[in-house]
Amino acid sequence: MAGRLVSETLTKLSQMGDVTLHEPAGDSPQAERVRRARKQEFNFSDCIANLQTPSGPKPVLKTMMTTACERNCHYCVFRAGRAKTKRVTFQPDEMATTFDTLERAGKVDGLFLSSGIIKGSVTTQDKIIDTADIIRNRQGYRGYIHLKIMPGIEYDQLYRSMQLADRISVNLEAPTSARLAALAPKKVFIEELVQMLQWAQQIRRDRQNERLASSVTQFVIGAVGDTDLELLSMSAKLYSQAKLARVYYSAFSPVPGTPFEGLPATEAIREFRLYQSSFLLRDYKWDVEELPFLSHGNLRADVDPKQAWADVHLIHQPVEIMRAEREQLLRVPGIGPVGADAIIRNRRRGALSELLHLRQIGIRRPDRLAKYILLNGKQPAYQRRLF
Numbered sequence: 001m002a003g004r005l006v007s008e009t010l011t012k013l014s015q016m017g018d019v020t021l022h023e024p025a026g027d028s029p030q031a032e033r034v035r036r037a038r039k040q041e042f043n044f045s046d047c048i049a050n051l052q053t054p055s056g057p058k059p060v061l062k063t064m065m066t067t068a069c070e071r072n073c074h075y076c077v078f079r080a081g082r083a084k085t086k087r088v089t090f091q092p093d094e095m096a097t098t099f100d101t102l103e104r105a106g107k108v109d110g111l112f113l114s115s116g117i118i119k120g121s122v123t124t125q126d127k128i129i130d131t132a133d134i135i136r137n138r139q140g141y142r143g144y145i146h147l148k149i150m151p152g153i154e155y156d157q158l159y160r161s162m163q164l165a166d167r168i169s170v171n172l173e174a175p176t177s178a179r180l181a182a183l184a185p186k187k188v189f190i191e192e193l194v195q196m197l198q199w200a201q202q203i204r205r206d207r208q209n210e211r212l213a214s215s216v217t218q219f220v221i222g223a224v225g226d227t228d229l230e231l232l233s234m235s236a237k238l239y240s241q242a243k244l245a246r247v248y249y250s251a252f253s254p255v256p257g258t259p260f261e262g263l264p265a266t267e268a269i270r271e272f273r274l275y276q277s278s279f280l281l282r283d284y285k286w287d288v289e290e291l292p293f294l295s296h297g298n299l300r301a302d303v304d305p306k307q308a309w310a311d312v313h314l315i316h317q318p319v320e321i322m323r324a325e326r327e328q329l330l331r332v333p334g335i336g337p338v339g340a341d342a343i344i345r346n347r348r349r350g351a352l353s354e355l356l357h358l359r360q361i362g363i364r365r366p367d368r369l370a371k372y373i374l375l376n377g378k379q380p381a382y383q384r385r386l387f
């Protein structure tokens with residue numbers, strides 16, 4: 001009986017089609033992207049994504065209240081009027097029961113809940129909130145919940161969503177008003193989207209004793225001429241002013257039956273370089289001006305941005321490993337926060353004078369960083385790559 005219930009539940013979810021394939025929800029979006037690219041056909045197991053969440057890897061139910069939508073974002077599989085999209089709608093009770101069934105059966109431990117917009121953002125967000133409320137307060141679920149925030153909802157709805165969820169996402173989609181107008185003509189950049197992220201930070205600031213969701217956003221990359229400089233400038237502002245936990249970059253991929261179906265897909269390497277740069281802003285506290293943009297505003301695709309910076313700035317001024325401040329160590333390609341801390345800890349105990357010593361304290365492939373460093377005043381010998 002229970003098995004039949006789970007199977008029926010998954011069958012209805014599977015009618016939603018490829019909802020799970022279009023939106024990263026965990027902390028390893030690049031891995032999700034690879035799975036998405038390999039996907040030939042959708043089946044019900046795709047509703048459950050193994051995601052790296054803030055509290056570790058979990059099988060998360062990734063779904064929508066409805067796949068119907070009254071808006072017409074040019075890139076979106078769910079846009080109004082797209083004939084090929086199957087429209088499936090859940091009511092809050094039904095979605096909450098669906099989640100409960102799968103959670104009790106041990107199939108999922110976590111929920112990522114999004115929605116198309118029907119009867120306006122406020123009505124749609126109420127359904128998302130009602131669902132999460134039932135799951136938290138009637139069913140008593142305490143695990144991971146990630147809720148999408150519809151554009152332009154009310155302040156109190158945002159606050160309630162943040163009380164119920166561990167994470168909320170407000171997807172800006174584009175880095176400026178003009179780019180958003182080209183991508184999603186019915187969305188309003190500042191009032192409907194940026195303001196939601198500002199409010200979320202204000203709510204967290206005003207209620208520091210409450211357990212409230214962190215915020216993330218997502219950009220669609222490369223469909224409307226957006227540059228890496230625009231995307232990373234906006235990312236830097238969001239990290240510093242709206243205290244975002246994460247910015248996601250989703251390389252544009254044309255969907256048949258949409259106005260953008262004839263546009264070329266954005267290469268995955270661009271998305272990857274944006275993630276690398278975004279971590280330099282968020283975790284290494286770089287200023288956006290320090291990133292090595294080319295004259296057209298994009299990053300080089302063929303080289304890691306940290307290495308491109310080091311090739312200009314460190315080749316003639318290598319970092320002395322025995323004396324450098326932590327911030328200077330973090331500028332060296334191949335040295336991250338863990339490596340920098342290991343160097344500082346170990347150099348107090350004795351000289352790090354050979355690449356082998358760096359390897360012994362956990363720096364992987366120290367030959368890669370040899371040209372950017374000095375060890376006890378000397379540049380370490382390393383094998384230059386001939387090809």
Ligand code: SF4
Pocket residue numbers: 069070071072073076077078079080115116117184
């Ligand atoms: S509002 Fe969301 S679901 Fe609707 S068309 Fe735009 S991106 Fe798609």
